[in-house]
Amino acid sequence: MMDWTDRHCRYLHRLLSRRVLLYTEMVTAPALVRGGALHLLDHGPEEHPVALQLGGSDQKELAYAARLGAEAGYDEINLNCGCPSDRVQSGTFGAVLMKDPALVARCISAMREAVDVDVTVKCRIGVDDQDPGEVLPEFLSRIAAAGCTRVQIHARKAWLQGLSPKENRDIPPLDYDLVRRMKALFPDLHISINGGIASLDEAEALLASGLDGVMVGRAAYHQPADMLCAADRRIFGGPGPDTTPEGAVAAMLPYIEAHLAGGGRLNQVTRHMLGLFAGRPGARAWRRILSEGATRPGAGPELVEAALAQVVRAAA
Numbered sequence: 001m002m003d004w005t006d007r008h009c010r011y012l013h014r015l016l017s018r019r020v021l022l023y024t025e026m027v028t029a030p031a032l033v034r035g036g037a038l039h040l041l042d043h044g045p046e047e048h049p050v051a052l053q054l055g056g057s058d059q060k061e062l063a064y065a066a067r068l069g070a071e072a073g074y075d076e077i078n079l080n081c082g083c084p085s086d087r088v089q090s091g092t093f094g095a096v097l098m099k100d101p102a103l104v105a106r107c108i109s110a111m112r113e114a115v116d117v118d119v120t121v122k123c124r125i126g127v128d129d130q131d132p133g134e135v136l137p138e139f140l141s142r143i144a145a146a147g148c149t150r151v152q153i154h155a156r157k158a159w160l161q162g163l164s165p166k167e168n169r170d171i172p173p174l175d176y177d178l179v180r181r182m183k184a185l186f187p188d189l190h191i192s193i194n195g196g197i198a199s200l201d202e203a204e205a206l207l208a209s210g211l212d213g214v215m216v217g218r219a220a221y222h223q224p225a226d227m228l229c230a231a232d233r234r235i236f237g238g239p240g241p242d243t244t245p246e247g248a249v250a251a252m253l254p255y256i257e258a259h260l261a262g263g264g265r266l267n268q269v270t271r272h273m274l275g276l277f278a279g280r281p282g283a284r285a286w287r288r289i290l291s292e293g294a295t296r297p298g299a300g301p302e303l304v305e306a307a308l309a310q311v312v313r314a315a316a
């Protein structure tokens with residue numbers, strides 16, 4: 001999620017679940033190919049399985065960017081056909097591509113030829129005045145024929161004019177039924193549903209209804225422990241015990257030390273940890289201590305330990 005997630009966030013989430021597939025925020029193909037911004041591909045070996053999400057619509061550039069991503073070690077290359085922001089529309093990226101499935105198919109073919117890892121697509125159910133029931137089957141059949149093996153569908157339209165990106169994540173109504181109908185139409189395509197999923201109960205119910213996967217954005221960011229600690233057992237059928245947020249904090253301490261030793265700032269890591277105890281005793285003190293203290297010069301792991309002590313005290 002652009003401006004929210006980064007490699008520090010993925011490191012934390014991977015401590016909470018060994019099995020969930022993590023995605024990078026969207027990285028544009030022009031930034032990689034024309035801008036040479038290869039640092040955008042930086043990630044750690046602990047993050048796997050991890051997918052690189054690309055934005056773009058030039059097939060050669062996307063193929064090249066996909067190759068850079070695969071060479072950097074990503075397990076999957078994902079094409080963004082869901083982002084509605086103006087900045088992105090102007091470069092013909094994101095949700096506006098729902099209007100041109102033939103172009104998306106050409107991009108997927110080119111990326112498919114460039115890499116051996118899976119090439120996947122994140123999309124909406126349609127944009128503007130499109131009829132999702134008509135355009136989505138056409139879109140899916142084109143990308144599947146071009147070699148896309150898995151698709152993540154944000155189950156609402158994007159309005160390209162008149163709604164902000166934030167409004168486009170809440171205002172257009174969700175249509176889970178349509179996504180379920182797509183699974184019936186395309187039994188061989190791995191279909192994940194996305195949009196508004198806020199608990200593992202909801203995720204389990206959607207999987208039980210026949211969908212192949214569930215993608216969770218905001219809830220995983222704001223309540224990572226609720227969404228991830230039990231995911232390996234409940235979603236992937238692995239043995240317990242579930243991970244704990246306290247355990248994740250302990251495991252983050254050496255990571256934080258290494259980040260600071262490399263010249264980084266505490267807040268760059270702890271901003272992703274603010275929601276770790278959401279809904280649990282001590283959550284407010286945890287959040288307050290970290291958000292007030294982590295930007296101060298010289299702040300280090302002892303601040304995180306002090307915040308954790310408050311949580312432990314509140315729980316006792």
Ligand SMILES: Cc1cc2nc3c(=O)[nH]c(=O)nc-3n(C[C@H](O)[C@H](O)[C@H](O)COP(=O)(O)O)c2cc1C
Pocket residue numbers: 001002003004024025026053080082083122154169194195196197215216217218219
């Ligand atoms: C701050 C923010 C940034 C986002 N950036 C991306 C992005 O880079 N790529 C993408 O596919 N979706 C992005 N999204 C959309 C989410 O992936 C997801 O589709 C949307 O939030 C709906 O799912 P949710 O209700 O589980 O959050 C972003 C969402 C937010 C809140």
